[in-house]
Amino acid sequence: MNALAPSNEKELLNRLRSGDGSSFDQIFHSFYPSLCYFANRLLADRSIAEEIVQDALFQVWQKQGDFYSFQSLKAFLYISTRNACYNHIKKERSKTLRLETMMLDHEPDETTVLHTIIETEVFAELYQAIEALPEQCRKIMSMIVDGQKPRDIAAELGVTVSTVNSQKMRGVGLLKARLSGEGLATLLIIISGSITRH
Incomplete structure (x- = not known):
């Protein structure tokens, strides 16, 4: 949000x-x-x-x-x-x-709902920060957070896999200054493949 x-x-x-x-x-x-x-x-x-x-x-x-x-x-x-x-x-x-x-x-239960609300707010912070990135970097980071693989992103955008990876590193660097500790930790977990988005 x-x-x-x-x-x-x-x-x-x-x-x-x-x-x-x-x-x-x-x-x-x-x-x-x-x-x-x-x-x-x-x-x-x-x-x-x-x-x-x-x-x-x-x-x-x-x-x-x-x-x-x-x-x-x-x-x-x-x-x-x-x-x-x-x-x-x-x-x-x-x-x-x-x-x-x-x-x-x-x-x-209510505890699960509360946890999900907190998780939702962290993802909202993450998406908001991504929206402020330069255009190509924003597109690539959004696709990565949505669970797409670098090879698929490269094919869809018509760029090389190395371009995707370099933009990913650029995006992480820019987002470090804009995210809270929870938001940054969530981003790094997503990039590592430990979280699968629905």
Whole structure:
């Protein structure tokens, strides 16, 4: 999620409460990637996760007059998304005995949800930092974080594998100055192949 200065957050919420559609578009694009990641971690179903997040964000537009701080807006979105994910799990449980058995073993508890929210915020920080990189470096780092291999990236972008690797090293160097300890550690783990993105 893109970070905003407190004054900009206040202005954005004021515009939202007045019914300004462009402010909702900005909020949508700021929260959508992180919330999709969060929902997909709970459900392991990207298409359902995206539908749930779109519904949660649409509720923000319907309740536009209810939000007086970005923290309350963020809390509403995470709680709404979490609850919708739980409801989806419960509906799936009732369909077959196999699904019910699986969900009894794997329904996330509150500790897991909290951990996933923290993880989501770290990835949001990482993606935000990558967006500020020079164009070619940004493209390559985004593809690496999404789990693509250097050879595949080179073929898709029409560059050499050595170019991909040199841009990766450049990207890591630039990101070191922009990321928190958790964000940098996550980046290095992804690059080492220890994390597989969904």
